[in-house]
Amino acid sequence: MLDPKLIRQNPEAVRAALKARKHTEEYLDKFLALDSKRKQMITEVEGMKAQKNVVSDKIAVMKRNKEDASEVIKEMQVLAAKIKGLDAETSAIDNEFGEILLNIPNMPDETTPYGQSEDDNVVVKTWGEPKKFDFEPKPHWDIAKDLDIIDLERGAKIAGSGFIVYKGLGSKLERSLINFFLDLHTTKHGYTEIFPPFLVNSGAMTGTGQLPKFEEDMYKCDKGDELYAIPTAEVPVTNLYSNEILSVDQLPIKHCAYSACFRREAGSAGKDTRGLLRVHQFNKVELVNWTLPEKSAEAHEALTRDAEEILELLGIPYRRLALCTADISFSCAKCYDLEIYSPGVDKWLEVSSCSNFKDYQARRANIKFRRKIGEKPEFVHTLNGSGVALPRLVVALIENYQTEDGHVVIPEVLRPYIGVDVI
């Protein structure tokens, strides 16, 4: 969430940020309307509580001295009742206040390009050339079906459309990619690996910003468990340190984690859904950083490079987009998307989103650090990025490395993992 002090002191900056995001200003207005009322009520009820505490102490003294306190107690009964009523009102308002804050998105970073829609995202870098074929490249669903490595029909039969069955070397390709990613990040990039739970509670979902706004997008077990299937390992991993005060020499913390990711993709029906392009369950390796505030911009570049290196080692052409104000996600201040080119479907496909959340998630999840003993704790900055998401990478891999006779050549770096040169 945003710092309430910032909203109070500079509501117009927040309004401008909301406009730049094409986001409703409704909650800002609600905040401004409620803020002074909330303070006034807290002041009032706390004053009454102070009085109650003073008199209660007096009663204790009188009792000790064996004096008759019944008059005072009678008075206090009235006051206590009053406090109870006011307290209920105040905490209702305080809850509403908290809800409002949870519904105000992060402020875009000043380096985030201004834009009206995803069309205004800026390509800031390209690597490699889209591959030229001397035959007509096929889409991955045809190649994969002929090689019998992906079974879309049976996935749909046992779960539903958008649930993929990998088979044989298709299945091993998934494992190989996951291991390759984790090995690279843990040995070369300095990340510590986490294997998190794939179900989390609503507190964790709120901490990273999926709740309350995006409940529709998530699978939920609501038969008394109140657990959500994670849409990304960002959720369990970022929340590992919720409600903690870290010491400064722990920072930066860098974790990577494999997880399956579950997304209902509500509202995305019919858009790029063929084959592996948009699925409900997929594998991903996620990178998460916790840094000092002054180091997060630098860490954002480094983290993005860590993801890009995967694509370079696999020899897949990509481009880096700086997402514009209208396209960055709710909790995020600055975001790069990595897109890879896939010749069979002739599209640029997003395989990674690398985001700097600054202190927005840290406020929600209450993750702090202390520079020095005795100093006031400050919020850390959190960042994450996919390093990388598998389905579209597999699309690009199959389509980029296809041969005329319908096989797929395995990139050098993967061969030790998968054990074959060609599928």
Next chain:
RNA sequence: GGAAGAGUGGCUGAGUGGACGAAAGCGGCUGCCUGCUAAGCAGUUGUACCUAAAUACUGGUACCUCGGGUUCGAAUCCCGACUCUUCCA
């Protein structure tokens, strides 16, 4: 799945209705002292919010796992949840 017990500050651990934001010890911090130094002495030691102050200085509220309740008053009593331990299945 059933039974019993437990959950207190950075840690260990006392406290079973009023002098408790919480003993004591350890640890941390700050001073002082000192040739016997991983020593001694003294002081200090959480978080959030409201208020005040325009980052330090005020006064206050809340927090003893969490949420309710009883009471003028709750770490302490009652109810519910969660977690952990042990025993049984």
